[in-house]
Amino acid sequence: MTTALAPRPDAGTTHGARVRLEGVTRTFGRGRDARPALAVLDVDVAPGELVVLVGPSGCGKSTALNLVAGFLEPTRGRVLVDDVPVRGPGVDRGVVFQQPRLFPWLTVRDNVALGPRLAGAGRRERTELAQATLELVGLPDAGDRRPWELSGGMQQRAAIARALVGRPRVLLMDEPFAALDALTRERLQEELLHLWATTGTTVLFVTHSVDEAAFLGTRALVFSASPGRVVVDHRLRDVPAPGADDARDRDRDDPATAAHREVLRTAVRGSAA
Ligand SMILES: Nc1ncnc2c1ncn2[C@@H]1O[C@H](COP(=O)(O)OP(=O)(O)OP(=O)(O)O)[C@@H](O)[C@H]1O
Numbered sequence: 454m455t456t457a458l459a460p461r462p463d464a465g466t467t468h469g470a471r472v473r474l475e476g477v478t479r480t481f482g483r484g485r486d487a488r489p490a491l492a493v494l495d496v497d498v499a500p501g502e503l504v505v506l507v508g509p510s511g512c513g514k515s516t517a518l519n520l521v522a523g524f525l526e527p528t529r530g531r532v533l534v535d536d537v538p539v540r541g542p543g544v545d546r547g548v549v550f551q552q553p554r555l556f557p558w559l560t561v562r563d564n565v566a567l568g569p570r571l572a573g574a575g576r577r578e579r580t581e582l583a584q585a586t587l588e589l590v591g592l593p594d595a596g597d598r599r600p601w602e603l604s605g606g607m608q609q610r611a612a613i614a615r616a617l618v619g620r621p622r623v624l625l626m627d628e629p630f631a632a633l634d635a636l637t638r639e640r641l642q643e644e645l646l647h648l649w650a651t652t653g654t655t656v657l658f659v660t661h662s663v664d665e666a667a668f669l670g671t672r673a674l675v676f677s678a679s680p681g682r683v684v685v686d687h688r689l690r691d692v693p694a695p696g697a698d699d700a701r702d703r704d705r706d707d708p709a710t711a712a713h714r715e716v717l718r719t720a721v722r723g724s725a726a
Pocket residue numbers: 481482489490508509510511512513514515516517679
């Protein structure tokens with residue numbers, strides 16, 4: 454049986470959504486306690502892009518992601534996913550946080566299967582979906598284990614599987630690799646590029662690392678200090694053709710990536726001033 458939730462890891466077709474923030478502001482608190490977190494955001498993300506958000510702490514990067522996820526509502530403006538205003542969280546948008554946030558009392562497979570379960574998928578269907586997605590993230594044998602039996606990197610892979618199980622058209626990642634050791638982090642960056650190229654999903658990725666931003670992105674949005682707005686919109690590289698997997702040949706040390714890194718470093722320093 455196939456459902457809207459079924460992952461098609463081998464589909465190779467672009468199915469990422471367009472994401473737009475139009476005149477979006479967000480203020481927390483009211484009256485005299487009101488504090489603007491986002492000055493104003495006007496961003497148009499093309500389907501299949503991998504856009505990195507960088508900027509000083511507290512500038513509103515997580516707030517921007519939470520608005521697209523539907524966890525927060527804008528104070529002003531609109532957030533649109535494929536021309537449809539966001540009205541709350543949905544399976545079309547997968548979210549990965551800095552910490553894996555897996556339920557310790559569920560197996561890894563049941564953690565991944567939770568979204569399909571809440572969406573009404575039967576046991577067999579959701580188990581198959583979860584297993585296929587665990588294979589997609591390189592955890593074919595981890596399904597029966599508990600999260601706490603996995604390494605940090607494996608737990609974060611499981612969290613990525615949980616976000617991907619609904620075959621989201623947008624993947625929202627908030628510093629997903631920041632808590633990992635350097636080697637695991639590099640490996641997961643490469644795996645993310647592979648997953649992204651395979652699924653064609655649009656990715657919004659928050660990071661504090663300009664190295665990570667320059668290596669991963671098609672485009673970088675550098676935020677000003679709080680209240681945040683985009684001060685630099687820097688193109689990094691093209692979106693790969695559907696089905697092409699350029700992740701394998703991407704080189705951290707190539708001169709173009711190094712040059713992007715310097716542009717971003719300068720922009721981030723300037724924005725924090
Ligand atoms: N739910 C909330 N209630 C009140 N204030 C909030 C809330 N969420 C965020 N803020 C405030 O909004 C501002 C932006 O926060 P946000 O978490 O988006 O920043 P960030 O860029 O993700 O920072 P960091 O890099 O440290 O993660 C901060 O001043 C923060 O205190």
